[in-house]
Amino acid sequence: MVIMKTLLQTLQDNGDRIVADWTHSLRSATQRKDLLSERDLESQAADLFKAIVKVPAETKISEFGSPAWRPVKDLVATLSVSRANLGFSPTETALFVLSIKPAIFGTIRQEWGSDPDRLFSEITVADSFIDKLSLHSTESYIGGRDRVIARQQEDMLELSTPVVTLWDGIVALPLIGTLDSARTQVVMETLLQAIVDTNSRVAIIDITGVPTVDTLVAQHLLKTITAARLMGAECILSGIRPQIAQTIVHLGIDLQQIATKAKLADAFRLALEQTGRRVTRIDGAQAAQAAKAAKAAL
Amino acid sequence: MTGETTVRKAETIPIAESNDVVRVRQQVRVLALEVGFSLVDQTKVVTAASELGRNTLEHGHGGHAEISIIDNGVKRGIKMSFRDNGPGIADIALAMTDGYTSGKGMGLGLSGSKRLMNEFELTSEVGVGTTVTVARWK
Numbered sequence: 300m301v302i303m304k305t306l307l308q309t310l311q312d313n314g315d316r317i318v319a320d321w322t323h324s325l326r327s328a329t330q331r332k333d334l335l336s337e338r339d340l341e342s343q344a345a346d347l348f349k350a351i352v353k354v355p356a357e358t359k360i361s362e363f364g365s366p367a368w369r370p371v372k373d374l375v376a377t378l379s380v381s382r383a384n385l386g387f388s389p390t391e392t393a394l395f396v397l398s399i400k401p402a403i404f405g406t407i408r409q410e411w412g413s414d415p416d417r418l419f420s421e422i423t424v425a426d427s428f429i430d431k432l433s434l435h436s437t438e439s440y441i442g443g444r445d446r447v448i449a450r451q452q453e454d455m456l457e458l459s460t461p462v463v464t465l466w467d468g469i470v471a472l473p474l475i476g477t478l479d480s481a482r483t484q485v486v487m488e489t490l491l492q493a494i495v496d497t498n499s500r501v502a503i504i505d506i507t508g509v510p511t512v513d514t515l516v517a518q519h520l521l522k523t524i525t526a527a528r529l530m531g532a533e534c535i536l537s538g539i540r541p542q543i544a545q546t547i548v549h550l551g552i553d554l555q556q557i558a559t560k561a562k563l564a565d566a567f568r569l570a571l572e573q574t575g576r577r578v579t580r581i582d583g584a585q586a587a588q589a590a591k592a593a594k595a596a597l
Numbered sequence: 598m599t600g601e602t603t604v605r606k607a608e609t610i611p612i613a614e615s616n617d618v619v620r621v622r623q624q625v626r627v628l629a630l631e632v633g634f635s636l637v638d639q640t641k642v643v644t645a646a647s648e649l650g651r652n653t654l655e656h657g658h659g660g661h662a663e664i665s666i667i668d669n670g671v672k673r674g675i676k677m678s679f680r681d682n683g684p685g686i687a688d689i690a691l692a693m694t695d696g697y698t699s700g701k702g703m704g705l706g707l708s709g710s711k712r713l714m715n716e717f718e719l720t721s722e723v724g725v726g727t728t729v730t731v732a733r734w735k
Contacts, residue, residue: 550710
């Protein structure tokens with residue numbers, strides 16, 4: 300069983316020099332000064348080394364999972380996750396831990412340079428320890444990245460479902476991209492909530508940006524429209540392109556109970572009519588008067 | 598298939614989760630563009646792929662999609678095989694009926710895909726699995 304005892308003591312005794320050597324090699328290695336300042340980098344190195352030195356001397360290196368290593372691992376994990384968020388590459392993140400090797404090996408050589416057997420065994424211990432730490436760093440980095448991706452996915456779900464108010468009592472939902480279960484659920488909820496919040500009577504669902512309308516998408520749309528109806532709002536489906544129209548017919552999807560339009564503009568006109576409004580062109584004199592009033596209002 | 602049909606390019610995509618159906622769709626669209634299908638036909642082929650891919654996932658509990666560009670010397674086209682090792686279909690005629698579904702869908706996936714494509718072949722054995730092979734010529 301390999302024990303860190305003597306090695307830890309040696310490291311503790313030479314702490315200042317190791318940190319100095321380490322920060323020196325960190326500085327010369329290609330680090331991302333644009334992402335992390337030199338001072339932060341040095342203070343992180345000092346913190347990490349302090350945590351290593353604090354590990355109880357009797358701790359076994361083969362037990363990397365034991366509680367004694369926890370503070371060191373936690374610190375490495377925190378640093379790696381923050382690097383993932385800052386945009387460091389996995390290599391750069393692992394290098395931060397790995398770059399301590401020369402400093403530690405140098406210290407070991409100074410201490411046991413005259414005793415090859417001892418020198419070899421101590422270097423083996425230190426090497427395996429730093430490797431484990433750097434693997435842990437990479438793992439934490441990936442975990443951090445995964446969380447970044449998950450957050451971005453959530454952001455996208457929200458981003459992609461904006462409900463816009465077109466007029467008093469008329470909301471529109473422009474759908475863009477693939478409509479799969481998770482997104483459709485969000486879309487449906489946002490629309491129904493918007494109908495309540497804005498007290499709308501007409502909701503336009505525009506599918507111009509949806510590349511494929513299959514039976515699942517159609518079913519989701521129909522469910523949303525039925526739910527909206529239960530709440531007293533009529534839905535108009537717009538943005539049905541020629542290829543989508545043909546595909547829907549071939550699939551045998553029945554959309555006859557639903558008001559559909561090719562363009563959002565047509566759907567808006569219908570929505571205005573349904574709420575008792577009309578868009579009309581006004582003649583010359585009236586137009587001038589209206590323009591004047593508009594200017595005055597500004 | 599009529600005439601000597603040769604396979605020009607083939608790809609196999611595993612279907613294990615709903616994102617895989619999206620991948621199948623994207624890949625089918627790429628191949629459909631390569632064959633030179635019109636926008637309408639592209640949409641038909643992609644929609645059929647979406648239906649059948651989702652069937653493989655939901656009813657067959659996952660499987661594979663094999664997409665290929667085919668050539669019979671005169672015309673080019675796209676052929677797609679969806680294979681699963683699921684429970685199989687006991688009554689194929691019933692499954693092909695518009696509006697019949699064993700799940701929660703609309704019951705139009707199989708029959709609709711048949712109408713969207715030129716060729717349609719379904720083989721299934723209860724307890725062994727189901728294979729649906731479809732093709733559309735340009």
